[in-house]
Amino acid sequence: MISLQNVSKFYPPTQKGGKPVLAVDDFDAQIEAGEFVCIVGPSGCGKTTVLNMVAGFESVSQGDIVVNGVPVRKPGPDRAVVFQQPSLLPWMTVFDNIGFGLTLQEGRKTRSHDKVAKIIEIMGLKGFENHFPYQLSGGMQQRAAIARALITEPQMLLMDEPFGALDAQTRTDMQKFLLTIWDRLRPTVLFITHDVEEAIVLADRVIVMTPRPGRIAQVIDIGLGRPRNWDMVLSPEFLRYKKEVLHILRPPHSQTAG
Ligand SMILES: Nc1ncnc2c1ncn2[C@@H]1O[C@H](COP(=O)(O)OP(=O)(O)OP(=O)(O)O)[C@@H](O)[C@H]1O
Ligand SMILES: [Mg+2]
Numbered sequence: 001m002i003s004l005q006n007v008s009k010f011y012p013p014t015q016k017g018g019k020p021v022l023a024v025d026d027f028d029a030q031i032e033a034g035e036f037v038c039i040v041g042p043s044g045c046g047k048t049t050v051l052n053m054v055a056g057f058e059s060v061s062q063g064d065i066v067v068n069g070v071p072v073r074k075p076g077p078d079r080a081v082v083f084q085q086p087s088l089l090p091w092m093t094v095f096d097n098i099g100f101g102l103t104l105q106e107g108r109k110t111r112s113h114d115k116v117a118k119i120i121e122i123m124g125l126k127g128f129e130n131h132f133p134y135q136l137s138g139g140m141q142q143r144a145a146i147a148r149a150l151i152t153e154p155q156m157l158l159m160d161e162p163f164g165a166l167d168a169q170t171r172t173d174m175q176k177f178l179l180t181i182w183d184r185l186r187p188t189v190l191f192i193t194h195d196v197e198e199a200i201v202l203a204d205r206v207i208v209m210t211p212r213p214g215r216i217a218q219v220i221d222i223g224l225g226r227p228r229n230w231d232m233v234l235s236p237e238f239l240r241y242k243k244e245v246l247h248i249l250r251p252p253h254s255q256t257a258g
Contacts, residue, residue: 007063038199046214086141
């Protein structure tokens with residue numbers, strides 16, 4: 001469903017006469033419909049660039065990205081994006097922020113109203129419908145941003161470190177919540193994270209990238225059962241996956257380099 005075919009990305013030189021920056025190099029991956037794929041990799045390795053190309057925010061320099069058989073040329077309502085920082089419209093209430101995409105899409109007020117009310121309840125934001133973003137905690141804002149992304153029931157959900165700024169407990173709550181939603185709606189998810197445990201807990205497959213220029217170092221199938229149980233992070237099987245991913249990210253000979 002999302003096919004990245006030998007995709008490379010050069011950014012233009014930042015200085016006159018400078019060299020273009022190769023951010024992503026020959027990235028080749030197929031993501032099936034309904035699959036949950038995480039990308040992990042060191043800072044600056046090109047994760048956001050990959051996501052932005054799938055989203056249609058950035059063009060590819062070489063190769064092709066094909067979604068449902070159609071080459072990606074621009075953003076589309078089939079691909080909802082959640083950014084690391086909650087991206088709500090500050091002048092709109094929680095209710096209006098969440099309903100925004102739906103109004104554009106459907107224009108039918110009553111049906112939209114019920115739908116927004118329902119997802120607000122699911123997201124634990126009931127009672128905060130008329131609050132403005134600045135009146136919410138960071139975690140609540142991010143839940144509202146995720147609600148806004150999910151309400152149109154997009155086929156694809158592209159998430160760039162969406163829980164990066166949250167405390168550990170809120171983060172775990174959000175991971176559980178995301179998996180519940182994913183189980184119910186089965187969108188195809190491309191989820192970027194720095195956090196190896198988060199990637200393993202969530203994903204069917206983890207794509208591990210090399211430092212820049214980002215290539216795929218390895219793809220690891222996560223054979224842990226679903227629904228995922230958070231006690232499993234201490235299980236030998238989980239720790240084996242964690243060790244495997246960390247080993248790729250930080251091979252023994254490079255450990256002194258951090
Ligand atoms: N618009 C741009 N113009 C020029 N260079 C860019 C641009 N965006 C990103 N880069 C460069 O491309 C490389 C990859 O950046 P990218 O943001 O994709 O990395 P990342 O893996 O998401 O990093 P992080 O984990 O820190 O978010 C970096 O070297 C960055 O400096
Ligand atoms: Mg990034």
